[in-house]
Amino acid sequence: MRTEVIEIYQSGKGYKAISKVLGLQRTTVRAIIHKWQKHGTVVNLPRSGRPTKITPRAQRRLIREVTKDPRTTSKELQASLASIKVSVHDSTIRKRLGKNGLHGRFPRRKPLLSKKNIRNKKSGRGQIVFHTTVYIYIVKIDCQCLFLHHSLAIGSISGHARSQNNLCVVWVDAHADINTPLSTPTGNIHGQPVSYLLKELHSKIPVMPGFSWIKPCISAKDIVYIGLRDLDPGEHYIIQHLGIKSFSMWELDHLGISRVMEETCDYLLTKYRPIHLSFDIDAIDPSLAPATGTPMVGGLTYREGVYLAEAICKTGLLSVLDLVEVNPNLGNTEEVASTVNYALGIILSSFGYVRGGSHPSHYNRGIRIFLPFLILELNQ
Ligand SMILES: [Mn+2]
DSSP: OHHHHHHHHHTTOOHHHHHHHHTOOHHHHHHHHHHHHHHSOOSOOOOOSSOOSSOHHHHHHHHHHHHHOTTOOHHHHHHHHHHTTOOOOHHHHHHHHHHTTOGGGSOOOOOSSOHHHHHHHHHHTTOEEEOSSOEEEOOOOOEEEESSOTTHHHHHHHHHHHHSTTOEEEEEOSSOOOOOTTTOSSOOGGGOHHHHHBGGGGGGSOOOTTOTTOOOOBOGGGEEEEEEOOOOHHHHHHHHHHTOEEEEHHHHHHHOHHHHHHHHHHHHOSSOOOEEEEEEGGGBOTTTOOOSSSOOSSOBOHHHHHHHHHHHHHTTOEEEEEEEOOOTTSSOHHHHHHHHHHHHHHHHHHHTOOTTOOOOTTOOSOEEEEOSSOEEEEOO
16 A cells, blocks of 8 residues: 555655545555655654564564463463564563553462452551450551560661651660670670661671671661669760660650650651661569569659650551560469560550550440430440
């Protein structure tokens, strides 16, 4: 047809006349003539851009094979193409067949969430669930590290920082745990985790085999200490020198826990950011929680510890909780039981257990007031 257009054009006719004779659009005729004038041909010209991944011949072979046997898999097709020396990726084959309307013939990957999963997830999210004795508000919490050595904070904070930018740390502890490997008087690794994590102390950490994965991920301004009462001179120097915000037991006694928590939140939460709460059980007084490695008298009362956890929970920004240094091998059965109970109390409060009581959001079945002669129903 294109050659026909050109033949008529060469005989001296204009494009309007040609379009009338052949019954074609004028623009089509004009385009054919332009192309011929420019390139001297009417055939399809090679296009610019990425070359096709699969040759027309191989494409025809694919379609032929699938039409012949609709149950053939993309892997088998790949092998068949390899036999004619065409090597293409599995996804190219599937994409090509999809473009030809044949994708429905291939087994698809199962959905990651079945309808049942989705339904369960929807009904459970952000709801208050009934627990045998208490209502617990399920807050979004990503991770919880329990009962181990405080040096695990190196890993938990590093990992947390990798998944979330901008985190801040509330470090509740009798000790600052900020000795560097060179300043530590005891050599205990659980007295050093913070020094590995602070960017400001990076140059003070010697290169040690096996520790190279640790990258400093928080700044001195991203951490607040609460409950300090047993610091080495080196630790005190570092805290003063870097200007780290800390509330020792003196500040706690002077200001009270509510004011301390208010100041902590004001200081850290000038913007929206996740909180990492690293709670060492030795922050609680050893008369209450004795089963721990380095007890120190004069610690937080249980109510102060719970208030602290509640205050952090109320921000809605708690993202990771470490509750560490509960050691069931230390102390008698009663001491271990009391330590574990207090630790569980702190965890519950961090997760949203409210001492003042709570009820589920869908608790609207109506309050019935029974009087001998009538039943009032208040649907609120
Ligand atoms: Mn500690």
